[in-house]
Amino acid sequence: xxxxxxxxxxxxxxxxxxxxxxxxxxxxxxxxxxxxxxxxxxxxxxxxxxxxxxxxxxxxxxxxxxxxxxxxxxxxxxxxxxxxxxxxxxxxxxxxxxxxxxxxxxxxxxxxx
Amino acid sequence: xxxxxxxxxxxxxxxxxxxxxxxxxxxxxxxxxxxxxxxxxxxxxxxxxxxxxxxxxxxxxxxxxxxxxxxxxxxxxxxxxxxxxxxxxxxxxxxxxxxxxxxxxxxxxxxxxx
Numbered sequence: 629x630x631x632x633x634x635x636x637x638x639x640x641x642x643x644x645x646x647x648x649x650x651x652x653x654x655x656x657x658x659x660x661x662x663x664x665x666x667x668x669x670x671x672x673x674x675x676x677x678x679x680x681x682x683x684x685x686x687x688x689x690x691x692x693x694x695x696x697x698x699x700x701x702x703x704x705x706x707x708x709x710x711x712x713x714x715x716x717x718x719x720x721x722x723x724x725x726x727x728x729x730x731x732x733x734x735x736x737x738x739x740x741x
Numbered sequence: 742x743x744x745x746x747x748x749x750x751x752x753x754x755x756x757x758x759x760x761x762x763x764x765x766x767x768x769x770x771x772x773x774x775x776x777x778x779x780x781x782x783x784x785x786x787x788x789x790x791x792x793x794x795x796x797x798x799x800x801x802x803x804x805x806x807x808x809x810x811x812x813x814x815x816x817x818x819x820x821x822x823x824x825x826x827x828x829x830x831x832x833x834x835x836x837x838x839x840x841x842x843x844x845x846x847x848x849x850x851x852x853x854x855x
Contacts, residue, residue, distance in 0.1 A: 725795035728786040
C-alpha cells in the first residue's frame, strides 16, 4: 500500500527566504506526482505535475523535483512571500492503482512579513 | 479560467438523513472524482467515474454512497443514510483525458452530520 509522508508538518519563515518542502513515498512505481496548495476552508489548487519520466518541473518561483528510485520529491519555493502561506500537499498516482491519487499529510507554511 | 463548481458550500444534516452533494466539472473533462478530508486528516480518495460508470472506488465508498451524472454537466454524490463519521469536507475533481493530466478540484462541500 502506498504511503506518502511530508516533512516538516509545519514551517514558519520570514518573507524573502528560500525554502524546501519534502515528500516521500513508499512505492516507486508511480505515473506522476502532483504538488497542490490548500488554503484554509478552500479546495486544492494544482501547482505542478511531474511525470515519472521527468526529473523536475518549474513554474514561476516554484520548482519541484522527483527522484523515483529513492521515493522522494521536493518543492522549492524561491523568495517566499506572505501570500505563499498555505498548506502544501503532495499526491502520487500509482501505475497499478487505477488513477486515484494518494495524498500526503501536508506541510503548513507560514511566511511572516 | 474554467473551474469545478460545488454546491452547497456547507450542508448540515441529521444522522440517518440522505444528502446529495452537487458538482459541475469543467466542461471538456471526461474523468470525475470525489475525495474527502476529515478535519485534521489526509485527503482520501472515494470514487472515480468515467464513461458513465464507476471506474474505481475505495473501501470507504460502501453501499451507502452512490454517484451519478444525471445530465451533461452535473456530477452528484449521494449518501443514503448519513453517519456521524461522514462529517468531512467533500471535494469533487475532474481532469482531461491523458494519464499525466492535472486534477482540478472544486472548493468543497463541508458536510456536518449531527
